[in-house]
Amino acid sequence: DAGVTQSPTHLIKTRGQQVTLRCSPKSGHDTVSWYQQALGQGPQFIFQYYEEEERQRGNFPDRFSGHQFPNYSSELNVNALLLGDSALYLCASSLFERVFSGANVLTFGAGSRLTVL
Amino acid sequence: QKEVEQNSGPLSVPEGAIASLNCTYSDRGSQSFFWYRQYSGKSPELIMSIYSNGDKEDGRFTAQLNKASQYVSLLIRDSQPSDSATYLCAVLLNRDDKIIFGKGTRLHILP
Numbered sequence: 001d002a003g004v005t006q007s008p009t010h011l012i013k014t015r016g017q018q019v020t021l022r023c024s025p026k027s028g029h030d031t032v033s034w035y036q037q038a039l040g041q042g043p044q045f046i047f048q049y050y051e052e053e054e055r056q057r058g059n060f061p062d063r064f065s066g067h068q069f070p071n072y073s074s075e076l077n078v079n080a081l082l083l084g085d086s087a088l089y090l091c092a093s094s095l096f097e098r099v100f101s102g103a104n105v106l107t108f109g110a111g112s113r114l115t116v117l
Numbered sequence: 118q119k120e121v122e123q124n125s126g127p128l129s130v131p132e133g134a135i136a137s138l139n140c141t142y143s144d145r146g147s148q149s150f151f152w153y154r155q156y157s158g159k160s161p162e163l164i165m166s167i168y169s170n171g172d173k174e175d176g177r178f179t180a181q182l183n184k185a186s187q188y189v190s191l192l193i194r195d196s197q198p199s200d201s202a203t204y205l206c207a208v209l210l211n212r213d214d215k216i217i218f219g220k221g222t223r224l225h226i227l228p
Contacts, residue, residue, distance in 0.1 A: 033216070042121075042205055042218035043161065056215050090160055105151070106207075106216060108160040 002027050004109035006091050012115045013081050021076040021112045025093030031055075032074040033106065034066060035090040043090055049074050050096050078114075086116045120144060121208050123219035131227050136193040138222050140206030143187065149209035150182060152191045155221065156202045165191065196226045 005024045013019050025032050031050045035043035045058035049068035068074045072093075078085055092106035122141050130136040138152075149168050153161035167173045167180040167189070179192040189208075193200055203221040210217055 035218075040125075040220075042123075042220040045215050045217060048215070056213055058215070105163055105166060108162070111160050 006109035023091030029093035037088040121219035126223040138191040140189045146211030151207040153205040
C-alpha cells in the first residue's frame with residue numbers, strides 16, 4: 001500500500017524564482033492538504049484540495065497556489081520566492097468523507113525541503 | 118490567543134519514567150484531537166487520536182481530553198530513548214474543518 005509520496009525531496013532556489021512541489025496521496029485517499037513547517041515550528045496549514053478545488057486556505061499570500069488533478073495528486077506552486085519561504089513543505093492526504101465524522105486522520109509524506117538563497 | 122498552544126520544551130524525562138505532554142486549544146467547538154510524533158528531519162506520524170472526554174489508552178500511550186477546559190494531554194509510560202522526538206498536538210477546527218498544529222514539545226528521554 002503506497003503511502004504519500006512527495007517530490008523533489010530537496011531543492012535550492014534563489015529569491016524571486018518560482019517552485020513547484022508535487023504530491024501523490026496514499027492509495028484510497030481523495031483529499032490533499034499542504035503544510036509549511038519552518039525550523040523549530042509546527043506545521044502551518046496552507047490549503048486543502050478536494051475534487052480538484054481548493055476547499056480551505058490558511059493565512060498565506062496569493063503567491064502560494066495549488067492544483068489537484070483527477071487522479072487526486074496535487075501540486076503546490078510558490079511564486080516570487082522570499083528567503084522566508086525556506087521550510088519543509090509537507091503534503092498530507094486523507095479521506096474526505098471522514099472529515100464529517102471527525103476522524104479526518106492525516107497521513108504525511110516525507111516532505112520537500114526548500115532552501116531559498 | 119493561538120489556536121493550539123504547547124510548551125516548546127525541551128522536556129527531559131529519565132528513562133522508565135512517565136512523560137506528560139500538554140496542549141490547550143481555543144476553538145471551543147472542536148471535537149477531534151490528535152497527537153503526532155516527529156523525529157528530527159522526518160515527517161509527523163500519528164500516534165493517537167481522541168474524540169471523547171476522558172482517557173484513551175494504546176500501549177504505553179494515554180491521551181486525555183477535557184473539552185470543558187479545552188485541554189488535551191499525552192502520557193507516555195515507561196519512557197524509552199526512542200521516544201525522544203517532538204510531539205505535535207493537532208486539532209480539527211469545528212468552524213472550518215482545518216487541522217491546525219501546535220508548535221510542538223521537544224521530549225528528551227535521559228538514558
